[in-house]
Amino acid sequence: MYRSFSFLSYLLCLSFFSLIHNTGAWENNTYEYIVIGSGPGGGPVAANLARAGHSVLLLEAGDDQTQNVNVSLWYNFNLAGNDPATRWDFFVKHSDDPERESRYLRMTWRNKDGSFYVGTDPPAGAEQLGIYYPRAGTLGGCAMHNGCLTMNPNDADWDDIAKMTGDSSWTAENMRKYLINLERVHYLPNGTEGHGYTGWLDMTMLDSGLETNPDSKLFLQQAALASGASVDDLPELTMRDMNGDQPNRDQLTGIFGGVSHIAPNQNRSSPGYYVRNTVNENKYPLTLQLDTLATKIIFSNDTTKPKAIGVEFLQGKSMYSADPRFNASEKGTPGRAFASKEVIISGGAFNSPQLLKLSGIGPAEELKKFNIPVVVDLPGVGHRLADNYEAGILSLASRAIAGASEIFPVFLKTSVAKIRDIYMWCGSFSFEGFWPGFPESYGPSQYECAIVHMNPRSQAGAVTLRSADPRDVPDVNLNFFKTGESQDLQAILEAVKWVRGFVSKVGGGLGPFKEKHPCPYPKGNCTDEEQKKYIKEQAYSHHASSTCAIGADGDEMAVLDSKFRVRGVKGLRVVDASSFPAVPGGFPVLPTMMLSEKATEEILNELEEAGGVVRH
CATH class of the missing domain: 3.50.50.60 (FAD/NAD(P)-binding domain)
Structure with a gap:
């Protein structure tokens, strides 16, 4: 060592x-x-x-x-992302197509008075900045404003x-061995093989709500059934270690525990x-x-x-x-x-x-x-700028959902992948990307599964200089869906449909659900092509590499x-x-x-x- x-x-x-x-x-x-x-x-x-x-x-x-405290208390991460004491404001493009860019619903503009406008109908004289992509300019970098x-x-x-x-x-x-070097795991007994217990990074597991929130339990039960598991398996599934050294782990799908870099004191x-x-x-x-x-x-x-x-x-x-x-x-x-x-x-x-x-x-x-x-x-x-595609399916329940911070992750393997290619986390929250002042709250009945598409097939993005001034930000064009569009959109759509299927079956007076996107109520019955168009134009990201x-x-x-x-x-x-x-x-x-x-x-x-x- x-x-x-x-x-x-x-x-x-x-x-x-x-x-x-x-x-x-x-x-x-x-x-x-x-x-x-x-x-x-x-x-x-x-x-x-x-x-x-x-x-x-x-x-x-x-x-x-x-x-x-916006940084130190992990659950304040949305506040950290908007805090001028920590944030760096980048504005990026998703493509070279101005018409496509103009349809991005959270496009950001600078008003004449210096304030931001977010939307597709800016005031006269506003300057188009681009799609907001916040970074953290502070000790610890982006690990200080993320969701952990x-x-x-x-x-x-x-x-x-x-x-x-x-x-x-x-x-x-x-x-x-490098994971073992750095982690100090609190969610497993000391000595459990494949993990470290003396490193510098605390690792705990988020509360899924299975034992603490009856409404979360209703969602978990249907998600378990949709993934081919039994409701009786939920105590084990909600503590399943996504960072474990399981055999054939790339094929493991369904519900997992939410491992996070959070200390036991939150x-x-x-x-x-x-x-x-x-x-x-x-x-x-x-x-x-x-x-x-x-x-x-x-x-x-x-x-x-x-x-x-x-x-x-x-x-x-x-x-x-x-x-x-x-x-x-x-x-x-x-x-x-x-x-x-x-x-x-x-x-x-x-x-x-x-x-x-x-x-x-x-x-x-x-x-x-x-x-x-x-x-x-x-x-x-x-x-070769790469990034995960991110999307989500957001709906409103028929009544308020109890709790606020309980989430559970899910892995899926879609029809276009050889290994699991979708990671999502589900709970009573709203996460639709980034813009100044994000997120938008739809009230206590909101429910979302935020979807991350792993191993995207396009890697055509670029970071290019605007000038030789080191204080100037570069141009960033992610060139989303430049290649592999058909397969990547199919994967995300399958994830959306999977979520829609299990959420629609949740009882306890929570249903019926009114979907906000990608197939907004009361339209319903959106075609696959309509949903793919929405996903392509409204996908976002924050994992540049x-x-x-x-x-x-x-x-x-x-x-x-x-x-x-x-x-x-x-x-x-x-x-x-x-x-x-x-x-x-x-x-x-x-x-x-x-x-x-x-x-x-x-x-x-x-x-x-x-x-x-x-x-x-």
């Missing part, structure tokens, strides 16, 4: 820490490692390397909101990376707290520099390959224009820091490719357009090798959701944390092989 090190290493940690100024800078502003971004990729790798005795500078463009649902992807997702790269360390069997558990605790323990050489926007990677050309040796940055509040508090007149304070070993980029699927391009790594023609000197022509940077993707050596679009190393340079890695060759499973937060554990091991292994560290 790489978190174990000698007493000598511990003394070195203390001596390293003594070199830190009150400002958080080292004597010569040089560290062994610089990590850019403190989210699920960067936060853990920075803390892990520091705990292994290596000096690390962690740069975070946002500030520390770990004590903000935590899913290890299907085994095939990991095994496919192993096959693609020829690197067997990516097999699902081996990747489980506080959010996340990389932000892991980093904060590592710093606060005052015994590891981790320097956390908040309110610091990385603007460029510094390269040395002293070797046959350019080597990343440092980072240029701007210090100041709200330096990035996605921050709703951004003020262009506030220029920030420029600075530099240097890395004797490596620079690790962990800015996420939008910001990591942007930083690479600003630093001269990316498609040469795009860089030349903005007069950015080309360090390496890597055409894959910013391309793959814009700096790992790939095979012969793949010209591969940005990284299987060890996270940026091709064509030395001393530079990308460790975040952008590293995945395809979007992993139904939620990327846990697999990205697993990447961070894997990257830590890769880095320490390379140090050991080079004679730079003694491992225990």
